[in-house]
Amino acid sequence: MTATTNVDGTNTHRASDDDVLVRVTDLVKHFPVHSGSLRGTREHVHAVDGVSLTIRRGQTLGLVGETGCGKSTLARCVTRLLEPTSGTIEFDGQDVTKLSRRALQPFRRQVQMIFQDPFGSLNPRRRVGSIIADPLVIHGMSDGGDRKSRRRLVQETMELVGLNPEHYNRFPSEFSGGQRQRIGVARALILRPKLIVCDEPVSALDVSIQAQIINLLADLQKEFGLTYLFIAHDLSVVRHVSDDVAVMYLGTVIEQAGGSDLYNKSRHPYARALLSAVPIPDPATAHTRQRIILTGDVPSPISPPSGCRFHPRCPKNDGRLCVNDAPLLVPRLSDPPSHRAACHYPVGDDEVLASAIPSAALATPDELPTGGAT
Ligand SMILES: Nc1ncnc2c1ncn2[C@@H]1O[C@H](COP(=O)(O)OP(=O)(O)O)[C@@H](O)[C@H]1O
Ligand code: SF4
Ligand SMILES: [Mg+2]
Numbered sequence: 168m169t170a171t172t173n174v175d176g177t178n179t180h181r182a183s184d185d186d187v188l189v190r191v192t193d194l195v196k197h198f199p200v201h202s203g204s205l206r207g208t209r210e211h212v213h214a215v216d217g218v219s220l221t222i223r224r225g226q227t228l229g230l231v232g233e234t235g236c237g238k239s240t241l242a243r244c245v246t247r248l249l250e251p252t253s254g255t256i257e258f259d260g261q262d263v264t265k266l267s268r269r270a271l272q273p274f275r276r277q278v279q280m281i282f283q284d285p286f287g288s289l290n291p292r293r294r295v296g297s298i299i300a301d302p303l304v305i306h307g308m309s310d311g312g313d314r315k316s317r318r319r320l321v322q323e324t325m326e327l328v329g330l331n332p333e334h335y336n337r338f339p340s341e342f343s344g345g346q347r348q349r350i351g352v353a354r355a356l357i358l359r360p361k362l363i364v365c366d367e368p369v370s371a372l373d374v375s376i377q378a379q380i381i382n383l384l385a386d387l388q389k390e391f392g393l394t395y396l397f398i399a400h401d402l403s404v405v406r407h408v409s410d411d412v413a414v415m416y417l418g419t420v421i422e423q424a425g426g427s428d429l430y431n432k433s434r435h436p437y438a439r440a441l442l443s444a445v446p447i448p449d450p451a452t453a454h455t456r457q458r459i460i461l462t463g464d465v466p467s468p469i470s471p472p473s474g475c476r477f478h479p480r481c482p483k484n485d486g487r488l489c490v491n492d493a494p495l496l497v498p499r500l501s502d503p504p505s506h507r508a509a510c511h512y513p514v515g516d517d518e519v520l521a522s523a524i525p526s527a528a529l530a531t532p533d534e535l536p537t538g539g540a541t
Contacts, residue, residue, distance in 0.1 A: 187257075188362060188394045189222040189245060194254035196240050200469070213468045214240040216418035217254075219496070222362070222411075227388065227395040229405030229426070231441065232415030233465055238398045241415070242364045245396065246278050247271055259361065276306050279355035281348075283367035289339040289347060296321050296335035299353045306358065320357065327390075328353045328383060345376035349383065356387060364396045369404060381408055403445045406430065411505075414438045417476040418468055420496060424506035434499045434506075434513035437461075437477050439520045459520055475511065482520060483512045 195218075197211040215237045222228045230238055243249040245256055247263060255264045263274050279302065282288040289298055299321045302308075322332035328349045339347055348368060355363050365384065369377040385408060387393060399405045405412055406426065413423040414437065422435040433439050440459040463480045466472050472479055478489040488511050498504055499513035514520055 186223050187221045188224045188259060189396070190255075190257040191221070191241075191245060192219050192255045192257075194218045194241065194244055194256065195252045196237075196244050196249060197252045210469050213418050213471055215244065215251075216471070218415075218418075218420050220413050220420060220423060222394055222396055224361075224394055225388070225392050226410040227397050227408050229409030229412040230396060230398045230415060231400065231402050231405055231412065234400055235465060235468065236415045237418040237468070238400075238415055239366055242280070242366050242396060242398060246280055246364055247274065248280075272306070276302075276308075276358050277361045279358065279360045279363050281351045281355050281363060281365045281368045283370050286339075286344070286347065286371075288351060291339050294336050294338060295325075295330075295342070295350050298339070298350060299324060299357055301354060302358045308358065321353075324353045324357050327387070328356065343376075344372055345379055348372060348376075348380050352380070352383060352387070356391070359391060360393070362394045362396065364398075366398045367400065368397075370399065370401075377404065384408065401445075402430075402441050406445070414441065417466065417471050419476060419509065421477065421510070422508040423496070424502075424508075428502070428506045432502075432516055434502065434508035435477075435510045436481050436483055436514060436520055438508075439514055443520075475509070483510075483514075485512065
């Protein structure tokens with residue numbers, strides 16, 4: 168790791184470039200939408216609003232957050248299926264943000280996606296063998312059209328993901344939900360990419376099948392040295408697969424840490440609230456978990472709240488700093504550089520957030536801090 172000093176005087180600890188496969192810096196994606204009220208007025212959905220994160224080689228970054236917080240948009244920008252509004256995406260040391268379609272081809276071979284819906288993402292009228300072979304054909308890597316060798320590679324890949332290679336000529340409808348997701352995994356794996364972006368790959372599956380797919384992804388990671396961006400709306404799913412976890416809220420990353428740091432001492436009240444909903448398997452300790460119920464709805468990404476975007480729902484909102492100043496994503500309290508949280512009043516190790524009284528109710532205006540407390 169190396170430390171660089173930012174213009175605002177804070178230090179950013181950059182993992183050395185050798186370790187990093189993907190580096191996203193200040194990524195913004197706004198979608199123009201027509202407002203219904205005033206004719207001709209254009210508003211913007213702030214789907215992703217200044218996200219910076221890194222994904223280390225051969226590791227898994229889990230990305231979690233409620234539906235609509237911008238996870239898929241971020242994923243589609245990282246894979247360059249969407250053009251970012253601003254910011255940069257570096258892949259394997261190369262800035263791929265502005266590359267033309269043609270110049271993107273080598274990148275596209277290295278980056279594949281697995282989607283949430285194993286039913287909707289497979290064309291029901293095509294045989295699985297040809298679905299899995301699609302990336303080979305698209306990238307002109309089907310050995311000069313040699314059908315035999317393409318078929319052999321597809322069948323090898325089917326075997327790797329736990330599908331019977333003899334089912335090459337079957338249609339997606341002849342497979343169960345879990346098997347269909349294996350078809351999606353095979354299609355992503357066939358080019359032996361460096362990065363696979365898994366966008367809620369198990370959210371549509373039964374819990375028992377979820378574990379099988381997660382185990383499969385973990386085995387493939389070991390075998391092929393794959394790097395994953397693994398998206399879920401549920402922290403309990405990413406827990407078992409992620410080396411690092413980033414939590415998103417309304418288009419921004421509000422906390423990022425090594426998996427165990429995030430689970431054991433999250434600093435951001437929103438991350439704490441999400442964690443409080445994760446079931447504890449051990450009944451002896453489960454009763455000690457205090458569930459934090461968030462009040463209010465997620466605000467509209469068309470006009471996100473000022474200051475800290477979480478302030479309208481936060482039990483620690485001070486009514487002043489939180490409302491006016493967006494907190495930086497930096498290490499808080501005595502956390503290591505790899506653990507960063509965007510909160511003026513980070514949750515202490517022994518603090519019980521469920522009984523938090525808003526800071527505004529505790530402090531007189533003179534006592535309120537004037538800068539981001541760490
Ligand atoms: N093509 C689009 N046009 C307009 N708004 C969009 C588009 N795609 C996504 N959005 C909006 O961007 C926000 C983030 O969406 P998304 O990235 O799909 O979130 P998530 O994957 O976390 O559920 C949502 O408010 C969604 O409605
Ligand atoms: S900055 Fe303030 S409103 Fe935002 S999460 Fe922290 S305490 Fe809550
Ligand atoms: Mg999504």
